[in-house]
Amino acid sequence: MNVDIAGRLRAEYEYLWHDSMFELPDGWTEPLVVLLEKMYRLSTVGPSNFMTPGIITWCQVRVEVYMSSAIAFASPMMPSHHWHPDRALACIEALSEFHGKTQETCSVCGAEGHLRMRMLGSSREGVYCDLHHLATVEKMDRAMALYTECRLLFPEVHGTAINLDVPDHLFDLLSSTFRSILKVVDRYEALGKVLITRVEMDDGALFVRVRYDLTYAFIGVQMEVNAMIADLETLSDEATRKHNLLRGSDAP
Numbered sequence: 001m002n003v004d005i006a007g008r009l010r011a012e013y014e015y016l017w018h019d020s021m022f023e024l025p026d027g028w029t030e031p032l033v034v035l036l037e038k039m040y041r042l043s044t045v046g047p048s049n050f051m052t053p054g055i056i057t058w059c060q061v062r063v064e065v066y067m068s069s070a071i072a073f074a075s076p077m078m079p080s081h082h083w084h085p086d087r088a089l090a091c092i093e094a095l096s097e098f099h100g101k102t103q104e105t106c107s108v109c110g111a112e113g114h115l116r117m118r119m120l121g122s123s124r125e126g127v128y129c130d131l132h133h134l135a136t137v138e139k140m141d142r143a144m145a146l147y148t149e150c151r152l153l154f155p156e157v158h159g160t161a162i163n164l165d166v167p168d169h170l171f172d173l174l175s176s177t178f179r180s181i182l183k184v185v186d187r188y189e190a191l192g193k194v195l196i197t198r199v200e201m202d203d204g205a206l207f208v209r210v211r212y213d214l215t216y217a218f219i220g221v222q223m224e225v226n227a228m229i230a231d232l233e234t235l236s237d238e239a240t241r242k243h244n245l246l247r248g249s250d251a252p
C-alpha cells in the first residue's frame with residue numbers, strides 16, 4: 001500500500017490500524033477504508049450503555065493477504081456481555097464484506113475485477129480488472145522472452161525456470177545487464193560455464209547468484225561478470241529507492 005495513504009489511515013484509525021494492513025495492494029485500499037469505518041462505528045451500533053459511545057475500541061483487527069482475496073480477523077476487546085447482538089452482527093458483516101470486496105476488486109487499481117487463475121488459462125494468478133490482467137500477462141511474456149534470449153546463461157532445469165518477472169522499474173536494468181553478460185561470456189567462449197542460478201527480490205533488493213564452472217584460464221570472464229552483477233545490484237538498489245520516493249509523494 002502507498003506509504004502516504006497508510007500513514008493517513010494509521011493516524012485516522014489509530015487503534016484499529018495494524019501494520020499487517022501495509023501488505024494490502026493499492027487496489028484494495030477502499031475495501032479496507034470501508035472496513036475500518038464500519039469497525040469504528042461499532043461503538044455507536046445498538047443501544048447505548050453507561051459507557052460513552054465513540055471512544056471504545058471494540059475490536060483489534062488484522063488482515064492477511066492472499067492472491068485471490070484478503071481476509072480480516074477481529075478479536076473482541078470488550079467482554080462478550082457488552083456485545084449487543086446488533087453490534088456482533090455488524091462486526092461479522094464488516095469482516096465478511098471486506099473479504100467479498102477484495103474478491104471482486106482489481107488489486108492494482110480498485111476497479112471491478114475477478115480472480116484470474118492459471119488453471120483457467122491465465123499466466124498469473126490474482127484479482128485483476130481486464131486492463132491489469134492484460135498488463136500482468138504482458139509482463140510474464142516479457143520475462144519469458146528475456147529468459148529465452150539469455151537461455152545459455154541459465155542452468156538446465158526441470159519444472160520451473162528462473163523467474164525474471166522483477167518489478168517494472170528494474171526490468172530494463174536486468175535485461176541490459178543479462179544481455180551484456182551473455183556477450184562477455186560468449187566473447188570468452190565460456191557459454192555453459194557461467195550460470196546464473198538465482199534471481200530474487202528480497203525486501204525490494206535484487207540479488208543475482210552466479211555459478212562458475214571454469215578453470216583459472218577464465219579468471220577474466222569471472223571478474224567481468226562479477227563486476228556487472230555488483231553494478232546491477234547497486235543500481236537496482238538506487239532505482240528502488242527512487243521508485244519508493246516517487247511512490248510516496250504521488251499520492252492524491
Ligand SMILES: [Zn+2]
Pocket residue numbers: 106107108109110111113128129130131132
Ligand atoms: Zn485494474
